[in-house]
Amino acid sequence: MLPHPATPTPVTVPAKLAEFHAGYPEYVLRDGTPWIRTLPTLAAQFLGRWRLRRAGAPMHGMVALVLPVVRDDGTPAALKLQPLDEESAGEPVALRAWGGDRTVRLLEHDAESGTMLLERLDAERxxxxxxxxxxxxxxxxxxxxxxxxxxxxxxxxxxxxxxxxxxxxxxxxxxxxxxxxxxxxxxxxxxxxxxxxxxxxxxxxxxxxxxxxxxxxxxxxxxxxxxxxxxxxxxxxxxxxxxxxxxxxxxxxxxxxxxxxxxxxxxxxxxxxxxxxxxxxxxxxxxxxxxxxxxxxxxxxxxxxxxxxxxxxxxxxx
Ligand SMILES: Nc1ncnc2c1ncn2[C@@H]1O[C@H](COP(=O)(O)OP(=O)(O)OP(=O)(O)O)[C@@H](O)[C@H]1O
Ligand SMILES: [Mg+2]
Missing domain, CATH: 3.90.1200.10 (Aminoglycoside phosphotransferase (APH), C-terminal lobe)
Known part of the structure; x- marks a missing residue:
């Protein structure tokens, strides 16, 4: 087992993802802060809470940031951070219903922020x-x-x-x-x-x-x-x-x-x-x-x- 680093490298938001989010005025927190600005802190929080080590460059789609990580026990995983709304709220519910049967497996979930830890698949394919x-x-x-x-x-x-x-x-x-x-x-x-x-x-x-x-x-x-x-x-x-x-x-x-x-x-x-x-x-x-x-x-x-x-x-x- 590798030691958990005390001060992990800060997460940088990919420029393209920040650019997409500039066009989504709907993703703001209750206090008015755009979700994307909270992302480095949020990522650091979950890397610590779920005892994860970074294992590669950040990935993203139109909305979410996905970090390749390794768990404490050495298992590869993917940390997915995305704003919580009525569409994304259903994601962990559906993944649980399918139970990994032809879908990615859900390993951890935080209902408050919508953050998920997923089984790592091959993003290159x-x-x-x-x-x-x-x-x-x-x-x-x-x-x-x-x-x-x-x-x-x-x-x-x-x-x-x-x-x-x-x-x-x-x-x-x-x-x-x-x-x-x-x-x-x-x-x-x-x-x-x-x-x-x-x-x-x-x-x-x-x-x-x-x-x-x-x-x-x-x-x-x-x-x-x-x-x-x-x-x-x-x-x-x-x-x-x-x-x-x-x-x-x-x-x-x-x-x-x-x-x-x-x-x-x-x-x-x-x-x-x-x-x-x-x-x-x-x-x-x-x-x-x-x-x-x-x-x-x-x-x-x-x-x-x-x-x-x-x-x-x-x-x-x-
Ligand atoms: N479990 C995983 N294992 C490996 N790579 C992943 C995993 N989940 C996501 N990725 C990578 O991160 C990218 C973004 O993830 P995802 O599709 O979940 O985010 P999104 O922003 O909701 O995407 P979309 O643009 O489809 O709305 C994926 O296209 C893929 O390359
Ligand atoms: Mg996608």
Whole structure:
């Protein structure tokens, strides 16, 4: 066992992560301090509390800081620090429900700050690194099928509530869109959601299963194949879980020269592998276009993003 250093090297927040956070005015603590400014202190606190040694450069996504660490007993782990909100609050709950079955294992959790200690996976090998786009999507879809075979635990936020709140927001969002075609598109998305609102589903959804959120286990481990990280879970219909894999790696879609066909090909593959009713899955995917577009409007945008419009148009009847 290595001695625990008395004064560990201070944690520096990666510049890119600080830049992302400059655009998130919502992540402030009760006393008004932006969460990102508290990050070095928070990290130091948890390195001490959970007796961790730093073991490599900090990693990050759009929101969280993830530090490779080693536990007292020599086990590699990853310390994940992120602001606590209603999305991230569900992450440890879902990881516990899946219990490491095709997901990263949760080793420790602090409910007050939302900080987690996770099993360390191989950050150098994500599904984003698999060049064959169709192979990556097939593996992701098989993983998704497995994850949504679990029922959501009691108390999880629900697609029923989220969808109802989105529909309430539509009337005030529509006038913000400059192009009448975008307004018509969002109306169609809202109509599609209304058609499935009475059957919102009860599965444990990941919500953010994009290619970089699927990692390989460390080489030589007995953990099998691809594992999911970073859920922002909810209880709902698996059709609401397709969007991240449909609109990420957009370059692969654009490169085909036929965006509609390429989107439909991804959608067909996913619904086939996950075993979903296509009509229902299309409606819930239009629900994701609605969700993303409402967020964009709330952020001051006046147009539907081209990739979102392309996904919607590919799934709507011509
Ligand atoms: N358990 C882990 N083991 C190894 N690396 C990890 C682990 N968890 C996260 N990482 C690395 O840190 C990065 C950021 O983590 P994560 O995806 O959880 O954060 P995020 O900010 O919520 O991401 P997103 O941008 O998807 O919202 C991952 O893309 C991965 O490279
Ligand atoms: Mg991530």
């Amino acid at each position: 994500s599904l984003d690194h698999v060049e064959d786009a169709e192979a990556a999507l097939t593996d992701l879809s098989e993983l998704l099928a497995h994850l949504v075979s679990y029922p959501a635990p009691a108390g999880m936020r629900t697609l029923a509530d989220i969808a109802a709140a989105m529909l309430d927001d539509v009337p005030k969002a529509l006038p913000e869109l400059s192009d009448p075609a975008d307004r018509a598109l969002l109306r169609q998305c809202a109509a599609a959601v209304r058609e499935v609102l009475d059957e919102p589903g009860d599965r444990l959804l990941h919500w953010d299963l994009h290619y970089e959120n699927v990692l390989a286990p460390p080489l030589g481990s007995d953990r099998g194949t691809w594992l999911a990280i970073d859920p922002k879970p909810l209880a709902g219909d698996p059709g609401f879980d397709l969007m991240p894999a449909l609109h990420n790696r957009w370059g692969d879609i654009a490169a085909t020269g036929d965006v509609r066909r390429a989107v439909r090909r991804r959608f067909d593959l996913m619904t086939e592998v996950v075993g979903l009713d296509r009509e229902r899955a299309a409606r819930w995917t239009l629900g994701r276009v609605l969700q993303n577009s409402l967020w964009d409007v709330a952020d001051g945008e006046h147009a539907v993003r081209p990739d979102q419009a392309a996904v919607a148009r590919a799934l709507l009847p011509r």
